[in-house]
Amino acid sequence: MRFNNPYWRAIRRCLFIFVAISLLPLALVYMVRLDQAYRLKGYEYVNESHLPVLPEDAVHTLAPIDVERVEKRMERRRKLLQEKCTEFGLDVVGNDTWHKPNAWEFLVNKKYHIIWCNVFKAGSSSWMYNFNVLAGYSPEFLQRTKEVFLTLARERYPRLSIEKLREAQNDSITFMIARHPFERLLSAYRDKMVFAIPHSYHDKLGRRIVRKYRSKNLDMNSPRYPTFPEFVRWLLVQIKHGSVQIDMHFVSSTMFCTPCLINFDVIMKFDTLDEDQLYLINKTGLSRVIAPEWRNAGKGKNTQELLQSFYSKLTPKELQGLYQYYKYDFELFNYSATSYFNLVTENGT
Template sequence: MDAKSKTVSAKVDNQSKEKFHNHIVHSQRSNAKHNKNKPPPSSSNHNRQSATRKPPISYLIPNPKFHHATDKSSYINSTSDAVDKDSITTVNPVYEYSEEINAQAERDFNQRKQHLIQVCERNKLTGKLSPNAWEFFISPGHGICWCNIFKAASTTWMYYMNILAGYDLKYLQRTVATPLELARKRFPRPSLEDLNEALENSISFLIVREPFERLLSAYRNKMEEGKNTYYKLLGDQIVKKFRTQPQKSDPYGPTFKEFLQFLVQHYKSGGRFDEHWSPIYQFCTPCSINFTLIAKMETFKRDSEYIIRQAGLETLLLNKVPKQKETKISNRSKNNTNHLIPKYFSQIDRELLKEVLNIYQLDFDLFDYDSSKYFSMVQNSRTDVDIKSRMDNDINSRLDFESKSNIYS
């Protein structure tokens, strides 16, 4: 880049940051106003939540708060979530910063936020669920506040958080601890009061993924591969309950169909979901929190660099990323999981698909993803252009239940 280009780029960068700072100060005030009357969890309740315990096997879908109540539990956070220790390296930034890229990113972020606000208002969801502060990572010194959605680039950003926490790169390469365990030692689970304060003074963001791609990724990683003790036991329970006519050709763990049947039954019974497949509208409560930015897996590298630059963390993060032996983020979201979706969804019928969409349709709507394509993949498929309207009552009934039970307070 020549001297003139660098001068223009620096000018654009400074103007964007000043504009962005004003946007944050203005927009985030609404979070504190909305949530200030909602008390944080009591200290006794917080201590009880943090106690070390094994999740009972009979409790098939644990509360996200309690499922990883201790980051040291051998039942949680399998090594498959860890960064590949042989592939962490220092590389050049993926994108060369430019006015054009920055402008397009800003347009996308603004469009995503406006779309989410409209869907929340249209469905009367604004402020309906209590904010789920438990899942946030807050770094006041760096001015960022991240809601960690599992199976949506969580490993990469957990790695970034560990760099911000001050861990040495060589230590991150050799440690047997999971990224989540390390990060939580430096960034403890916040209270609602902590979250409200952070939202006023930080860039808050989440990274979303097409809901069924995320769901399939979670199934393949936690159920099909079956390496983690907790998920092996959970898989055994699913097979016992939903495999009514066992065949010799059946896999040891639950099939995708059995897994979805399990989700539907527990959803109908009011059960709380594991963090790897919990709907985002529950997990990060975006209709109750005024996020500064909504990033997407489809534009993950660009969006991440935009967040990093707006937070002024270029020196710390841009040249230090977990480079996998294969580009896992791109392959997993575009080539691998996406390529396998027709194979897995062809195992289920139309009625089961509709029941699963009752759980995740709101995520499709909030983040502007299209669910209609799945009806051409399932057994006995036909076009269903009115599926969303027929599910409105089910979704609103569920939200009423969650709001009354205040499951994340």
């Protein structure tokens, strides 16, 4: 055919070269803009792995902590945990949920040798983001995706048996984040009940709680979601019926992570999280890979006024019921409930 003669082949080659040269500036602009976008988010790419990492100027901000002082803090927390576990007999393996090691909720990153037990409403949003970055998801994808971060994480971090978890711990750092039980519970209530996504599981659960626990005498202006006392009454019934699985957002941290039966190298606390997580990032050598950041910070940090306004509505019996369930969280992680009991006593509720 005439299009296969040398003349037409030369024409096609020239046309190809012309198109390639024309598109090159557009490709360069795209690459520059993409690079700028990541730098604005605090990330840049490593050519070999395409793993998002921190730029050098951000790395320096991770260094100024007193590592020795934080290490001593961690030693005190581990020592107290061990003493309390022995005191309450929680370090003895048994068949109930308090004495059975629970490896189900751990995320194990073998590449970076870091293991996390994800206690919900205790810095979990921030570290779920970090673990997804460590799993290879790009920050750009995580910014735009509509997928639940936990769902994404479980695609890369399969659940392990206790034997496999302990094997992974041999060359890894295992950590968890503790939070005052009553702060954590209020944060979970507000997130999952007050701000429940319409038609979600927790929205439907809230409506069931309202139907069952709301007095007929309440005025028409009562919220569609359960009030805090209504929610607490429901939760105490779930606790009383031990056969019912407590929602992972409300469950005791001690039951969830079984820290008396699984060794933890680092115990961070929500109230010292800024410094604790810098210590962990430095200790794991991940200062060029992940950065500490607060996600859901607006809902997560409760002021004392907010705590008082909610817990003052409970009766001493209801507060005592909550304390008995979260007692091990208070004891193992050195938290106090005294101010809360004083609050309901002063209010005469």
